Amino acid sequence: MSFLASFQPLYSFSGFFVGMLVGITGVGGGSLMTPLLVLLFGVHPATAVGTDLLYAAITKTAGTAVHGIHGRVNWKVVGLLASGSVPASLAMLWIMAGVNRESPAVAHTITLSLGCLLFLTSLMLIFRGQVLSVIRKWRGERGTLTPRTVALLTFVLGLMLGTLVTMTSVGAGALGVTVLLVLYPHLDVREIVGTDIVHAVPLTLIGGMGYWFIGEINWAMLIALLLGSIPGIVAGSLLAPRLHERLIRLFLAVTLMIVAWKLLFP
Secondary structure, rough: HHHHOOOOOOHHHHHHHHHHHHHHHOOOOOOHHHHHHHOOOOOOHHHHHHHHHHHHHHHHHHHHHHHHHHOOOOHHHHHHHHHHHHHHHHHHHHHHHOOOOOOHHHHHHHHHHHHHHHHHHHHHHHHHHHOOOHHHHHHHHHHOOHHHHHHHHHHHHHHHHHHHHHHHHOOOOHHHHHHHHOOOOOOOOHHHHHHHHHHHHHHHHHHHHHHHHHOOHHHHHHHHHHHHHHHHHHHHHHHHHEEEEEEEHHHHHHHHHHHHHHOOOO
């Protein structure tokens, strides 16, 4: 009865909208869901991040199964990323557990970090091709990286993603994929995306469980979001082949820029 009393259909409608965009563009729901919860519903940033991390872990599990079945996962890269991201995530959770999450300073730090990451994500959605071209040209002039250097940089990327994702629930999608494309130009884009999604599952699960442990999960909100997002992802996946993906990505990038501006300059 308590769940029914606290159930808000608007959460499910929002989940459906976000799920559909995820299904169409493949961009992680954290880029949309967390700021939506903070700006539209007034949810505390820490609760929004924690709830969204569990939401992402559940929704990405299905994607992991699909990519795993089709062999679109580089498990060596997943292991290198996780060796950096898991300790970083645990360290960030330890920090979050030790601070006063109700203080305006903590809420401001999370919101500011979220706004900056959304702005970077929107730029990557628009200019990823140009950025990759410039970096690969720069790399070509300086010779190829040794396997040891690539492995070390992948580990460092894992450290960064573990920290950023656990703090904001954003970063593993557009930003992570772009860096992996630079480090592993010989891998197919689908394999890079599959690897990124598989790595995101344990990372978001650890983060979500950690936020649950420190009491920052809204279970009624999580269930309502899932009730909307799962059919939304299915609908978006079915619609994707019929839509102009470039226009959708541009629309999404502009939306993220507006949201980032609202978070950075309230």
